[in-house]
Amino acid sequence: MAQGLLETTKLRLVFQAGIDNEGNPILKSKTFSNVTKAATADQLFQAAQAISVLCNGDLNKVERNDSSEIIG
Incomplete structure (x- = not known):
């Protein structure tokens, strides 16, 4: 039987930085590694x-x- 071993966890924050010319949100992200x-x-x-x-x-x-x- 196969097993999954958790290796890493990351936290990703997505921010709305504004709105483009078509009215769609402009999204930017920041990822933090080495999360417990x-x-x-x-x-x-x-x-x-x-x-x-x-x-x-x-x-x-x-x-x-x-x-x-x-x-496995």
Whole structure:
């Protein structure tokens, strides 16, 4: 039976930096590596809110990106 071993976790913050000529939002992102694998969704959201205060633009989305190795 195959198993997935969690290798890395990254936190990605997406900001709305403005609106283009067609009325679509301009999105910019910032990714933070070396996030602890044990972090909960609530902890990551709180960290994202604290970081967003220091950045330009409105926080649009918070993503958690996990990478796993599949072994069999």
